Amino acid sequence: MPEISTILTVMFAGLALSATPGPSMLYVLSRSVGQSRAAGLASAIGLGLGGVILAVATALGLAAVFAQFDWMVVALRYVGSAYLIWLGVGMIRGAQASANLTLAPHRVVPKSFSAIVWQGILVELLNPKTVLFFALFLPPFVQAGDGSVQLQLLVLGALVPLTAIPSDIVVAYMGGTITKAINCNRAARLCMAWFGGLVLIGIAFNLHLHLI
Template sequence: MVEKTALLGVVSVALGMVLSPGPNMMYLVSRSIGQGRRAGIVSLGGVAAGFLVYLVGANLGLAVLFAAVPELLTALRITGALYLLWLAWNTAKPGGVSVFTVREVPHDSPRRLFVMGLATNLLNPKIAILYVSVIPQFIDLDKGDVLLQGAVLGGSQILVAVSVNLSIVLAAGAVAGFFERRPSWLRLQRIAMGGLLGVLAITLALSGIPSTGDGGAAGG
């Protein structure tokens, strides 16, 4: 069974990552501002489908791999922590471009919007590393079925990501206008999100170190 601390950890990481600028957010915001909320929601459907592809593929492969070589969890933990630190820097560094900048985009059909959302997520290195390196850190081999743990933790990440992205899609126009008038607020948001990701990276790196006799991954 999944520990509450592991679930909270995944939710925290998912929240920090979904609120930081990335391909998914940029695509959804550009579509919502340039083509309307309906286009943004259809695009979000494609992004959600991409999450499901990663969830199924990663869990089926990792369940077998971790059962055979549990030591790989340490390497994955370190890789995930380093990636979060890199993401923190790229989020907070000076000169970042706002994802809420209004851009001209061509109007596409619902089918194309969905496929583009799916492709954007599948080709997003941020999500790939999340499923390959970050979420597995919270799987504990002593807590039962690895596949079930991966499904629960991945499902929690999808719920957070879709919920936050839906809110962004619905509010994209208003938020774009707000930040356009208040550039200092945008800088503050980037710094805050970068700081959060940095703290999460350090916390994961430290809490993921198994104690003597503990064969599990980070999970509390």
């Protein structure tokens, strides 16, 4: 079982990643504004379920690899740390551009709530960037020899999509109000991007330097 400090770090990283408006937020927002709040909530649930399924599948795959090659834990720790730094730097570099973008919900074709949930699951499962994210994000937080590697990966992997669900639910419920607030507060969006980027970079360094 991962340590409490590791669990809190992963949750904090997940919150930092969901702080900046992105494709998932736009997807939920489009459903909420274009159909209904309930549809937005259904899309948020679908994305969350898809994320959990993908996290579990990725964790099981990584656990199998780690069981065969012990050195991969250490190697992927460095690769994953570099990936976190790359994500953080990317958020900071794109902060100004993302702050100046106008968030506009897409038109959607009304669907049943069950169909929306399934669509959300598929959107998450079929996104190669999400698969890459889980494969590189999880390893840095795994402690070799600290209990079951598989259990650590399962717990930490499930935490990532779960941390995004609350913000997605808020977006689904607030809908147009969120759109107006985000578009009017460009300075806040700039600050969120910088904050999220610095948090990810700080976590990456702390994994090796143990500053906190």
